[in-house]
Amino acid sequence: MSFLEIIAFIVPNALFYAAPLIFTGLGTVFTERSGVTNIGAEGLMQIGAFTAIVFNLAMADVLSSMTLWVAILVAMVVSMIFSLLLAVASVTFRADQIVTGVAINFLALGLTLFLVKKLFDGHGQTPMIQERILRFDIPYLSEIPIIGPIFFENVYLTSYLAILAAIIGWIVLYKTPFGLRLRSVGEHPMAADTMGIKVNRMRYIGVMISGALAGIGGAIYAQSISLDYSHATISGQGFMAIAAMIFGKWNPLGMMGAAIFFGFAQSLSTVGSSLPIIEDIPSVYLFILPYVLTILAIAGFIGKSEAPKALNIPYVKGNR
Template sequence: MLGFLTTVVPTAFFYAAPLIFTAVGGAISERSGVINIGLEGLMIMGAFVGIVFNLLMGPVIINAFGSGFGGDLTPWLSIIAAGIIGGIFALLLALASITFRADQVVSGVAINFLALGIGIFFIKEVFGAGQTDFVDHPFNTTSIPLLSEIPFLGPIFFERTFYTNWLAVIVAVLAWYVMFKTPFGLRLRSVGEHPHAADTMGINVNRMRYIAVGISGVLGGIGGSVFALTVAQNFSASTISGQGFIALAANVFGKWHPLGAMGAAIFFGVAQSLSVISQGIPLLDAVPGIYLQIAPYVLTILAIAGFIGRAEAPKALNQPFIKGTR
């Protein structure tokens, strides 16, 4: 049993971490009343920036800090850069859907196409090919000191893991605390439920929505860069291929709740890992690989189809706010 769990859990967590970042970002945006269909585009932009920053700035960082510390620092600076650019890029969605009151779904789809187009264009311009080189300084697996020595749980959760996995969990818990235990979170939820009532209480509805979409962009960019720097380790048009939509589904499946989104992301992470861990599972090793590769998308459809009717979205979701109207 221990051997089985040490195979399944780290791999599933490995695939779930990028989804957790992005799904939590989606929950924050949609709790404010803005549907973020652009999560796929935010992950694409994050993957693009994370890989390009790593490749171009890695040597500079190594020269400044040495190969040891500089090599460890490079991927962390890469995801910070990806988060910043993701947040800025998300403001395009906010501008279209909040300020100009464009349809939020159409705006999100446009963001997805725009991100992919920008990424492919600059990759061809900078690298002269359809994909980048593989990075020399990705995130590597590690054993967390002390925690990895805990009997039974240590080998399952804290050996051969990534620090980004646990950062994703911390972000989800922190988002839950801020959303449900702080005045900021109350204001955020109020503009997504009753924006006109919130406005009468002196809350700037549009500013809160801008902040929420910006945070969603930061987390989506981090999610994309974490995926690129752990799973893919380079960037191409197919690096992010549906992960953003799976994160969007995890947000709905988790009832627009950060911890629920995290749980759903872990579920979908298990589905994504099936093709990798199947050889170690007797019941799966005889299943054709193509079925395991499409399993995440099939399970996403089934989960949403069976659950979305019972999920109650924020009441003002996809409703532009016009001050002074009802």
């Protein structure tokens, strides 16, 4: 296998695994830029994955090839509604945001597993879906020498939708009045309040955006990688997305780069045995590589990355 063939084999797989992380990480950027810590990204991904799989199984005969895309939209809405639990607890009642996020993770895991057993005759996981996200070649672009086989051949549409979402997220956050207001309530909520910006409303919006995007991330993961739902379908991807956000310094484009890096590490666990360079490495080491890199990223960059100044601090009107 030539070097070009190795690159053409690795890149689409890295982007494939990165797509759910990019969507979820983008959501955490928005909510944390508003001043709310979102440890519950893992749970929100689980809600999205569960909803998408159940909807896919129920509606595949009716919607056919459109099933998976409608399932993503339904998962987005359900996860966004579920995220209101985080918003109500941490913004309205000013509960500890870390504890609330952990509670969201446990609740999502327990609730989805309970519903799976209720809906599927006591089984701990759903049947496999038939309508799934598939690879395709981008016409004309895939014929470009060198870069065509790497970036436009045998790819997943969700990979490029995720990249587009990160770019749009950066534009919204840094080039629009809405983004300025959102960042202001995460940096100096009292000053924002003085300027007439409703701090709690903006934080609610940030949390709901996070819920929607995490739901999309979970739905994409479930319908392209796992193809079913069980308690182990989402196993650390939400925390990887949080690590990508920290690694990327709370910037959508930086987060995207970190997510692609983690996606590359995840892809090695499945394609490593086919690569001549690392085929002799025991598979167990490749499987734990993404989690080790997540720990190293957080340990190495959390002290060097500057978080929003009002992050994890409930806003009480009139307090300095």
